[in-house]
Amino acid sequence: MSVQIKPTYEPLNEVTVLEVVKALDFFEEAALSHLHVKEIGDGNLNLVFHIEDQASKKALIVKQALPYAKVVGESWPLTLDRARIESEALLKEAESVPHLVPKVYYSDRTLAVTVMEDLSDHLILRKGFIDGHTYPALAEDIGTFTAKTAFYSSDFYLHPFEKKEQVKRFSNPELCKITEDLVFTDPFFNHDTNDYPAELQSEVDKIWNDTELLREVSKLRFSFLSKAEILLHGDLHTGSIFVKENSTKVIDPEFAFYGPAGFDIAHFIANLALNYLSQNAHAKEPFNRESIQLYLLQTIEKSWDTFTETFTQLWNEKSTDPYAHVDGVLENFLQKTFQQAIGFAGCEIIRRTIGLAHVADLDTIQQKDVELFYKKKALELGSKLIKNQRNITNITELTDWIRGA
Ligand code: SR1
Numbered sequence: 001m002s003v004q005i006k007p008t009y010e011p012l013n014e015v016t017v018l019e020v021v022k023a024l025d026f027f028e029e030a031a032l033s034h035l036h037v038k039e040i041g042d043g044n045l046n047l048v049f050h051i052e053d054q055a056s057k058k059a060l061i062v063k064q065a066l067p068y069a070k071v072v073g074e075s076w077p078l079t080l081d082r083a084r085i086e087s088e089a090l091l092k093e094a095e096s097v098p099h100l101v102p103k104v105y106y107s108d109r110t111l112a113v114t115v116m117e118d119l120s121d122h123l124i125l126r127k128g129f130i131d132g133h134t135y136p137a138l139a140e141d142i143g144t145f146t147a148k149t150a151f152y153s154s155d156f157y158l159h160p161f162e163k164k165e166q167v168k169r170f171s172n173p174e175l176c177k178i179t180e181d182l183v184f185t186d187p188f189f190n191h192d193t194n195d196y197p198a199e200l201q202s203e204v205d206k207i208w209n210d211t212e213l214l215r216e217v218s219k220l221r222f223s224f225l226s227k228a229e230i231l232l233h234g235d236l237h238t239g240s241i242f243v244k245e246n247s248t249k250v251i252d253p254e255f256a257f258y259g260p261a262g263f264d265i266a267h268f269i270a271n272l273a274l275n276y277l278s279q280n281a282h283a284k285e286p287f288n289r290e291s292i293q294l295y296l297l298q299t300i301e302k303s304w305d306t307f308t309e310t311f312t313q314l315w316n317e318k319s320t321d322p323y324a325h326v327d328g329v330l331e332n333f334l335q336k337t338f339q340q341a342i343g344f345a346g347c348e349i350i351r352r353t354i355g356l357a358h359v360a361d362l363d364t365i366q367q368k369d370v371e372l373f374y375k376k377k378a379l380e381l382g383s384k385l386i387k388n389q390r391n392i393t394n395i396t397e398l399t400d401w402i403r404g405a
């Protein structure tokens with residue numbers, strides 16, 4: 001749909017958002033006068049409106065970028081271009097995994113708006129996990145999502161001219177800077193964006209004074225800054241995934257950009273590992289805890305196995321790389337990607353524990369001493385993963401490390 005709705009940017013509200021919706025050919029004419037609108041955004045950055053015709057139950061989502069980071073306020077200005085990146089990334093992902101992303105109905109660069117499929121019958125995965133639910137299709141879906149979006153955006157498949165066009169199109173400097181700072185820098189130094197209880201100071205000091213650890217983080221940070229390998233989602237934590245019993249939808253790719261191949265799956269794994277730790281406090285009964293923790297480890301293993309199997313199949317059938325059939329080339333790529341993913345996962349675990357943006361998994365643990373105990377465990381696990389990237393050679397060794405945390 002191409003309609004110019006407003007000549008200049010303005011933040012929408014529950015009334016003005018209807019002007020966007022009415023310009024689209026989505027709801028029946030008769031429903032337009034009594035649509036139900038609610039702002040439901042609970043993320044760090046954007047406005048999200050749910051708009052429903054309650055008679056027919058037909059609904060859609062209007063997501064609008066604000067010119068600043070909502071989590072901090074107007075003192076942290078942020079590009080509106082992220083709305084373009086998000087809608088173009090959703091469309092690009094839909095070329096290879098249409099069943100795993102919300103449908104985009106309309107986007108408007110001036111208003112920084114994406115209108116998309118309503119997924120109210122799904123639940124945010126982080127919440128589902130905290131409440132003790134498990135999702136049988138998740139591992140295969142995330143393995144497929146990460147493998148297909150990786151392969152089809154890479155130099156192993158695209159013509160180099162096309163690949164470089166895509167790198168330009170998904171240049172996302174401001175959102176990358178957030179990750180460079182919040183994931184790879186601030187938590188490893190005494191920075192004012194960090195946020196942790198005073199009782200963790202001695203564990204935090206250990207991180208800040210661990211030269212071996214800092215050396216490894218600097219390499220991971222440099223990879224993130226410089227390796228334009230594949231089109232990443234860029235923020236694939238469990239708050240960016242909607243689920244129901246047998247359906248998975250990856251949302252929110254406003255951090256999309258060309259980066260190192262292990263980054264997305266690393267974030268998925270790290271957030272499952274954080275939930276694994278938190279289940280020691282959240283699970284109601286020991287039996288529930290054991291079964292959800294086993295499920296989480298199996299999901300980590302199966303998502304990685306699906307990633308490698310799917311990527312390998314695409315490589316064998318479709319690679320245009322002149323070295324694709326040389327023994328060891330694919331294996332080297334996958335091994336390097338795996339080891340770097342372990343390091344990225346370690347950084348994500350540490351930053352979600354002591355950095356600016358936390359995870360509810362750990363933060364909602366009711367008893368303070370228990371929360372501190374598992375936050376210490378998270379910091380130890382994150383540090384160990386970063387320092388042992390090259391000692392962990394396969395996915396079950398990784399899940400053993402998480403089990404032993
Ligand atoms: C200021 S934004 C903080 C975090 O929220 C997003 O989901 C990203 O993870 C970012 O690092």
Ligand code: MG
Nearest residue numbers: 043235240252
């Ligand atoms: Mg987000």
